Amino acid sequence: MLRITDLRLPLRHAEDALRPAILERLGIIDAALKGFSVFKRSYDARKKTAIVLIYTLDCELADEAAVFARLAGDPHIRPTPDTNYRLVAQAPADWPHERRPLVVGFGPCGLFAALILAQMGLRPIVLERGKEVRQRTKDTWGLWRQGVLDPESNVQFGEGGAGTFSDGKLWSQISDPRHLTRKVLAEFVKAGAPEEILFVSKPHIGTFRLVSMIEKMRADIEALGGEIRFRQHVSDVLIEGREGSRHVRGVVLASGEQLRADHVVLALGHSARDTFTMLHERGVFMEAKPFSIGYRIEHPQSLIDAARFGSNAGHPILGAADYKLVHHASNGRSVYSFCMCPGGTVVAATSEPERVVTNGMSQYSRNERNANAGIVVGIGPQDYRQDGRSDGPVSPLDGMAFQRLWESRAYVMGGGGYQAPGQLVGDFIKGQHSSAFGNVLPSYKPGVHLTDLHEPDAAGRASLPAYALAAIREALPAFERQIKGFSLPDAVLTGVETRTSSPLRITRGRNLQSLNVAGLYPAGEGAGYAGGIMSAAVDGIEVAEALGADLLGRAVATA
Template identity: 70%
Template structure:
């Protein structure tokens, strides 16, 4: 098949227009087009009121050989050529996932997967599909039980430290917007494997072709359950409420460290020569255990800031103008960045159109915010994190060593808990008051969505001075890009500290930990992903590394 890209049509084009555009691009007659499928649909909203849709399509035509010859695309050419109208034509890439190995007949020790967020889920799924019958250890509960515990914090101010937004089946991504796009390099099309498996599990088919696919929390719950059932049907085992408290490691005669299994909170030991470490970014006690066991861990940059809420209608109108509300456009999003005079960068992160701000704490006595949307994205407010980048050099006041960033997070999360009144309410402030340096006393036209609630006051004491200064400088700059962004009544809610992992559990090119063979750090907690799609992709990569290592060990000596 042939792939045509950059086919541009008006937002409200007639159904036949796409077919006509294909015929014009290829210069063929109507009866020479056997069929086509949409590979991607995006939009260009730079001209408000004149938004255009941009298609990539895969075309089936008996004239393919003639077209390729005319465009001088030979069998070895994996690039593209330009048609007579300047549009791109290429061969449709092969995105079908191909397994790298099959499990040997004799498998004395099954691989372990620690964590069942997107990374662990896909690592376990691919290992199961290759016949390796993985055992998944998840410290939290199954997704529906976990949902009840999460609502317990949101509605009753009761936190379960082992079952919350961060811990449990599906990981932190379950309580998010369910975004499924990323800017990672993906030459092997692992992202397509992630999308295809989600569709099989019940996701809307449109996630396979829209430019910024998302699923939403409610749909993710049933999808995660379906994927769990698939893993189990293939011989995998899922064990919930199984926190890993220790790592079993020995050293061979050459001085090389090898993982030999794990010890669970119950005291039970599971032997394994291959352990996938898919922790997520909030498993602070496990990071400490790994560091104590001598696994190589290093500090890495992350960001801290607040959640900001505006009326979704303000964002829609700013981005889409008179075409706001069009069903093909949905709720508008944004992506903003500002480089500040103090050398910091402030940017928007995890933007949730038509969503809510949620309580995301995983430790008692701390307040953490995050954002979430349902598939419909029809809540009144838009929200996003507005965060300031920080580096390991900023961690010094909070401790030494690779875990100092965790102590920075804990310090400011505890401060937010105190400023919010001590019952998991969050501190908040109106944007106009924040910019003027005065405490807020009452809400205006924007009511915050965070549950258990928001206590207004002054957010200046809730973050380091350099972060407050940078965000105060950035908000008016963002207002110049989205008129009304710095409106008086917009609400800031603190604090956002879990933008990414504060540590990296560093691995080599073969996927093993730098200094512990058989330990495979992966996903967001290990510092190798950010978001559902990239975490799923990294889970697939890691599963392949585990499978190839097991097969190589099982191969008879030459």
């Protein structure tokens, strides 16, 4: 097969325009092209009046060698790479299963770690603290509609992880020389995702579709001998040995039950705060890392569509427009858009009582009235250290304490009942209290309480640190220069967004294992090695491969 990249056609090209474009690009006759398929389709919308579609195509030719020879040196003509996934190891049929590998967490990372381990024949046991995805959905709606929080079953905890209640974005900027993202997409299509996710440049699924897909993938794991146990909160880890030669030997559940295992994948989400604390107390090496804090902003989706696509807004191939913005503020802070959700809603994403956390979500259709995105400010460990010092190491748990402080403040500013504090963009820029919504009605449930996000409490704390408020206030008019209408006075800011990524990293060493506990495999977002569904899923695959190779290799050596 031969791959053509960067083949450009007008947005409104004829349905049958691809074949003649290929013939012209390769300089061949029709009979020489035996067939072709679209590997990827993206668009260039820098000129709103002349939007261009960009194709990557795989072609089957009658005489590929002759075409390659004639077009040698063309950077957009090359052999089609092999994107098929192959297991790195396979357990023999008589493999003993006395100590099956454990996977803690069943979000995207845990899901794919368990799937790969099951496909290797290693029959993993998955321990998920939350509930099955459909029951979890009911509990989540209980918070959104009735203000009732279940700390063990919510946006953060339960089958599918935080990614279930998101836009279902399936793209990432990670390096992928082995085409593992293709494995992820193929498994999703097998589970019921639309086939278009295999070729569109920014594939997404949405919550409703993800629910049934996750159930199908769970069934596949179980059919291969894996086991998924819900409402199984891991309260401790069993570690043997002295410093320098420590090895995990299993876990303890909140019920008191012990499960023995020499290989444990920690596929924790970024909100597993009690588990992070337990691991820190057990001496598992971890370190503080940067993350970001801010608000959710909502505009009419029609405004974003018009700003990005002009008269082409509404074209079915383009769909609802997104954006990606960055501003370097005068106080040295970087402000950027995060997890932009076209045609979506702002959702309550807390997992702890009397704290308010926001996130964004879209369905597959992306047809809700508003667009939303996080507008967040990057911070580092020195910003959130809790000991009052200005130098030296920061405790890995300090970031969690910092997040909790602002989430609790948001709960108070929202008036309780998990309402979120909010302010109109025009008032935020002017630094004045908002008293009534304009044309943009916020989508956050249980509701938004209008206030002044700068207003301090008795301790002098506003809704965010002063440097974050100043940076965002400066960034909003700057973003207006990139997207007309972005600083719309009626646009709404809803606080607070604190869980953009894990505030710590459970550092890995040899063979993707914990730096100081052999057999323990930190993975995914909670461990600080991913951000989003795709990167978490790929990390789960890589960790499962490392575990499987270690486990099967050791067994072969012993035999």
